[in-house]
Amino acid sequence: MISRRFFVSLASAASLVLVTPAFAQGDPLPSWNDGAAKRSIVAFVEKVTRPGSPDFVPPAERIATFDNDGTLWCEQPVPVQLYFALDRVKALAPQHPEWKTQEPFASMLRGDFKAALAGGDHAVLDLMLTTHAGMTTVEFEKIVRDWIATARHPGTGKLFTEMTYQPMVELLAYLKTNGFRNFIVSGGGIEFMRPWTEKAYGIPPEQVIGSSIKTKFEMRDGKPVLLRLAELNFNDDRAGKPVAINQHIGRWPIAAFGNSRGDKEMLEYTQGGAGARFMLLVLHDDAAREYAYGPALGLPDVALGAFPQALYEQAKKDGWTVVSMKDDWKQIFAAPK
């Protein structure tokens, strides 16, 4: 049913059929089971893209915003950027003998994330500022590129970029094919994501929004550089997400996708605009294939990436789609690229 409706919809847009005939004839979301979540996505896309639809939205205004950690790729047992920070701590440790006794570094060096994160947001910020600053933006980009090319998840042994979610990668492509522009709006570091999001998600650097540290322009040996400073610029989480969306895009999203408490305000903001809107939360309920946590499942919540009961109730009340990874997704992780 869905694939036929989708085909008819595409067939009416001659240029799309011309460009992507193979895609138009297949299911654009093959890794999604045919349930309410998938149907809600397709119904939304069809009503905002069908010419003459009362909910039609011009392509320029088809802005979709995606959280990254836990929404587009795995963020357990800790977000990927913390593994990057750990490797940076190890690399920098010889220059910092004081880290042997100083938290959160001492715990990081022992590989004890739980103890390192016991210091809360302050500990995370301290780690980020210490390990992500002191070089130029170009130097940092190379450090990230080199790291992401080889770093692997301790549980699965996969490259982290192989732990992007195949159904979400398909969703990004489906939206893009339908004239949407997809933006990442993540609590993670903007410069940590930009080097690899285009390859992993088809999202170019100018469509990546994230947390950031300050940079400073200077001429060095006659060449311009941006030096990364150990000072927070913006924390792109919770109420920061709508602020950053407005600052970067200057348009109101019509669709927003998240998975945790940090995404609540982004979804509320998206829902508050005039016209058709779509909000979705990914529920991590698949202990066999990924992770399962949170009170909605009767399980303890996680420290980073929590999905509290109140968020689950808000989603139900406000008509947000809640995706069960276990029931809605045929496949979890993307194939290697």
Added chain:
Amino acid sequence: MISRRFFVSLASAASLVLVTPAFAQGDPLPSWNDGAAKRSIVAFVEKVTRPGSPDFVPPAERIATFDNDGTLWCEQPVPVQLYFALDRVKALAPQHPEWKTQEPFASMLRGDFKAALAGGDHAVLDLMLTTHAGMTTVEFEKIVRDWIATARHPGTGKLFTEMTYQPMVELLAYLKTNGFRNFIVSGGGIEFMRPWTEKAYGIPPEQVIGSSIKTKFEMRDGKPVLLRLAELNFNDDRAGKPVAINQHIGRWPIAAFGNSRGDKEMLEYTQGGAGARFMLLVLHDDAAREYAYGPALGLPDVALGAFPQALYEQAKKDGWTVVSMKDDWKQIFAAPK
């Protein structure tokens, strides 16, 4: 010569000819005299867009950044946003009896910009924070839209949007046709520009970068709003421009356009990237049709939008194109839209 080379270049790109046959056959820059400035623009665009050229740049990387005030529209005798601030001061004055004696408001209310600006950057910031904050982003957008639709330049009597520069509007279209994305990178307020830049320049909100005040997300009567706070977020001038370009775009521009000291670092940053680069400064030397000022002409400089002698010398030394409005532009102002 130029139009023929341009046509041949376009003819080799079948899809463009298909889409824009009329444009391809004409001169894309009809308001530019056939001098060194125009030739340098066309030569750059041809070499970065011609397939097989050693300087070829893929479309995704064709980023051009433009200052706004004095580069895309008139900023004399004072930048347009100050006229907006003046009208805001007048509108808010009844609620602020203390402004009758408090600077810079007292001078503004007397229409004396020179005295109001004697307080320097601090006075300008004070004006902006006082007159641009205290409402939601949606409310502010409406205030700007209503104002820009009717506000006129005191010297010419034209709408301010009729004082955009026709040659630069043509240049923006020429670059866009050649696969560039044009970004505004202005010391002016980002939310002051976004409501009208698409109509005036063909530049959508997400490609506008500017100075900003902080905003705060909150739910108001169950609806999400972003409240504009009387606190500076970012000053997008001088060394701030490369910082903002990296933050918003995450790509290195290959072309940059300015007209004053505030654009120096943006042009230096652009020039510092690898591969072909193009830097241009507009020199205001046309007293009859616009304004003439600055030591390069043996004239006094202006307070806001200064073009010091050192910048002129740097442009000559570093191979930046300097446009003479008097000699290079057939027409100054754009036709009404």
